[in-house]
Amino acid sequence: MDPVSSTTVNRRTDTPHPRKEVIRMSAITHMDPDRRNRRSTSRMVRDHRLRYHNEVNAPPRAPIRTRETIAMPPFSPPTLTPSPTQFPRYSRQTLLATIGRTGQERLASTRVLVIGCGALGGASANLLARAGFGHITLVDRDYVELHNLQRQTLFDEADVAAHVPKAVAAATRLSQINSEIVVTPIVADVNPASIEPLINGVDLIVDGLDNFETRYLLNDAAVKHAIPWVYGGVIGSYGMTMTIRPGESACLRCVFPDAPSAGSAPTCDTAGVLGPTVDVISGLQVAEAMKLAVGATDSLNPGLIAVDLWALSFDRIPVPGPIPGCPACDACQFTYLDSATLNQSTSLCGHDAVQLLITPPVSLDLANLEDRLSRSGETLRNRFLLRFRPAFSGHELTVFPDGRAIIKGTTDPIEARTLYARYIGT
Numbered sequence: 001m002d003p004v005s006s007t008t009v010n011r012r013t014d015t016p017h018p019r020k021e022v023i024r025m026s027a028i029t030h031m032d033p034d035r036r037n038r039r040s041t042s043r044m045v046r047d048h049r050l051r052y053h054n055e056v057n058a059p060p061r062a063p064i065r066t067r068e069t070i071a072m073p074p075f076s077p078p079t080l081t082p083s084p085t086q087f088p089r090y091s092r093q094t095l096l097a098t099i100g101r102t103g104q105e106r107l108a109s110t111r112v113l114v115i116g117c118g119a120l121g122g123a124s125a126n127l128l129a130r131a132g133f134g135h136i137t138l139v140d141r142d143y144v145e146l147h148n149l150q151r152q153t154l155f156d157e158a159d160v161a162a163h164v165p166k167a168v169a170a171a172t173r174l175s176q177i178n179s180e181i182v183v184t185p186i187v188a189d190v191n192p193a194s195i196e197p198l199i200n201g202v203d204l205i206v207d208g209l210d211n212f213e214t215r216y217l218l219n220d221a222a223v224k225h226a227i228p229w230v231y232g233g234v235i236g237s238y239g240m241t242m243t244i245r246p247g248e249s250a251c252l253r254c255v256f257p258d259a260p261s262a263g264s265a266p267t268c269d270t271a272g273v274l275g276p277t278v279d280v281i282s283g284l285q286v287a288e289a290m291k292l293a294v295g296a297t298d299s300l301n302p303g304l305i306a307v308d309l310w311a312l313s314f315d316r317i318p319v320p321g322p323i324p325g326c327p328a329c330d331a332c333q334f335t336y337l338d339s340a341t342l343n344q345s346t347s348l349c350g351h352d353a354v355q356l357l358i359t360p361p362v363s364l365d366l367a368n369l370e371d372r373l374s375r376s377g378e379t380l381r382n383r384f385l386l387r388f389r390p391a392f393s394g395h396e397l398t399v400f401p402d403g404r405a406i407i408k409g410t411t412d413p414i415e416a417r418t419l420y421a422r423y424i425g426t
C-alpha cells in the first residue's frame, strides 16, 4: 500500500505572510537612526546573513528543452572601439566627468558575462547594452514563460508563445536596442564542468542567478581566476548586492561561508518577488560594473548593500577585505568547483522520472517545506516523505528527509535539477 495514500491533501490558505516579522524589524531599524548607528558591522552582517539564508534565493523557472540548440562557443570576441559616429548615442553618459570619452572607450572594449537572464540578469543586460558595453555574453538554461513577464522586462508575449530560450530572446532584444555591440547568447546549464570555459577571457561578471548552488560555484570560479563579479539577489521586496574583487575585497564566502542547505530557504516560486526591487538591485549592479570597467575603484561599493522597498529600508554594511580563514580567498579550496560535491541525478529507466541525490545529505524539515509548498500546489506528507504537485504542471516531486528527491514527468536530469531548485531550493 502506498504509505501516503491515506494522508490528507494540504491546501492551506491561512498561512501568515512569511516576511511580516522581518519587514517590521527593518522598519524599526530604519526609523531609529541612533540605534541603527550603534549596531556594529558584525551585528549587521550577521543579521543580513540570516536574512540571506532565509530569503535570498530563486530557482530556475523552466525546464530545458532546447539547451543544445546553441553550442557553447569559445569566447574570442573582436575588439571594439566606439567610432566618432557612435558617441552621440552616449553623449548624455560621456558628459559625466566620471566617464567621459575615455570611459566610454573602456566600456566598449569591456567583455562582460551575465550569468542568468531572468529578472536580475535581464534588467542588468538591458542597462549594460544601453551603456555601451562592447561585448555582452548571456548565459541561461531556461525559456520564457508567462509568469516571467511580471518582472523580466526584456521579454514579451511572443517570446512566451514561441517558447524562446531566455538567452536568445534577450540577445535579440538587446541587438535591437544597440546594434553597435556584440551580444552572444549561450543556452546552457552552468555547472562545474561548464563555468570555467564560460568565464574564460571575460573582464567582469554580473550575477543574474537565482539559486545558491550556482552562485557559490560562480564565486569559486571567479576567485580562482581573479575575475571581478557583482553579486545580486532578490526575493520578495528584499534584495542585496555586493561587489567582489578577488584579492582586493571580501568574496561571497567571506561574508556567507556556506550556502543554505537544500530545501531550507524559500524561493521566488514559493515566496514571490517584487518587480521594482529587481530594478533597484540591477541598477546598483550595473553602476558597479561601469565603475569596474572605467577603473573607478575608489567609488566601488565597499561592502554589502541591502534594500527592502516595501519597508523602505536601505542599509550599507561595510565589509573589510578578504577575511582570513575564508575557504575560497584564503585557503583556495574551491569546493563548489569540485565535482565530488555535485548533486547527482539519475534517470530512472522506464519510470519517466529522475532521482536527484543531495551531496552531502541534509536534514529536511518536511513540515516546514510543506508549509511553503502548499501555496504553490498540492502536497501530501507522512513521516517518510513529502509529495508535491505544482499547480499548472504535469510534474510531481517526492522529497525525502535527507534531501533526496524523485521528480516524475521528466527523464532529463537538468530539467529535474531545475524543478528541484525552483521549488525545494538549492
Ligand SMILES: [Zn+2]
Binding pocket: 250, 251, 252, 253, 254, 255, 322, 323, 326, 327, 328, 329, 330
Ligand atoms: Zn573569501
